[in-house]
Amino acid sequence: ALDRGSGCVPRVGEGRLDGPGVVPGEISFGAFAGGLRALGSCEAKFIPAVCTSSSGQQVLVIIDQHAADERVLLEEIQNRVLAPCSDGSPAGVTSTCLEDPVFMRLTPQEATALEAYGKQVRAWGWRVEEPPRDSGDDDAGAGARVAVTAAPAVLGVSLNTTELRLYLSVLAETAGAAGAPVGVRRLLASKACRGAVMFGDRLSRNECQLLAEALRGTELSFSCAHGRPTMVPICSVELARRMPAAGSSPYKTPRPEPRRLTAADLRRKLAGHSC
Missing domain, CATH: 3.30.1370.100 (MutL, C-terminal domain, regulatory subdomain)
Incomplete structure (x- = not known):
């Protein structure tokens, strides 16, 4: 888990991603009003994706594939079972x-x-x-x-x-x-959890995109049936692109280049130690 307060944040090369405004504190439904594009699967557990807001701003997020599918299934079951x-x-x-x-x-x-x-x-x-x-x-x-x-x-x-x-x-x-009675809600949550994609289930890029789009269409997109987050924001895509290349991070104080000793420097040092 990442603790932003301790400075333990991801890196791109050697450029840190904890600059001002690079790691968003939160995202809202409007963050993916313009789309949610899956980039593929990571270790058959997570789906990196890019949220695009209606104004064109983009945020890189990591989607928990189990929590996301559980949320999608829960709302599908609720619509089927609880419809009056x-x-x-x-x-x-x-x-x-x-x-x-x-x-x-x-x-x-x-x-x-x-x-x-x-x-x-x-x-x-x-x-x-x-x-x-x-x-x-x-x-x-x-x-x-x-x-x-x-x-x-x-x-x-x-x-x-x-x-x-x-x-x-x-x-x-x-x-x-x-x-709905608590027992009914608990039962629906259990059914959604058991039927959802699990960690270790390998998804193709197309399946990742279908899941991302289905999550985007839910009413409560940011938590699963049991309250676990479905996604977390990682960084602003625009600001991350502006980060310096490896070895040139502005968050490190550059060290002055060491100056070579000349013959005159050597004579002065020897003169200072003479009796």
Whole structure:
């Protein structure tokens, strides 16, 4: 890893790339509004590429091929699974009936959230019913006892009651603005990670370019499903081209050429040591 603060930066020949403005502190979506050109593959892990902004400014970046493909796949899966149906429920989530109801006791806060946001809970595939009270269930402070009769299934994986509790908690904290349940988002991220290009997978230059273009078209281009950066800026192409050639870096103080001793110099030195 490069630590710009310590001066450990890449070099071109002997010309350092840590001059003012050469290494950009950050890049934004506008940095590749004019294009993102892949230069090939590096060690079957990274893709050096040139971002071109709408104004023509260029920045050399290094793309993490796994993180980039994970971001692309995540957004493709999200668009397929989370797209709303006519009734508002997500298209890729099905409600699967359980063979036997799962009984659980809700906290007062969870029970309040279920009552207030029950429509959202049902839209995500959970079916929660209140069973007949047993004689031992008279403790009002213990919360409601409910039976879960159906649970959501996403891409063939069913969510359990622990995910329901977490969703109710988030609904309560966000006043119903929770979006997709955490369990669903975690599952989609896992699917994207497992299906993405891995380190060691060799990509042709054309495949690198296709991946770069796909990454450029995503909504959140700079991080993978788990928050890992998809790319890092290395240097401004224009300023890097102005860097001096090897052996003539302006960041080194030039040493004066040593002057040859003449016969007169030698006589003066000898005279100074004479008795």
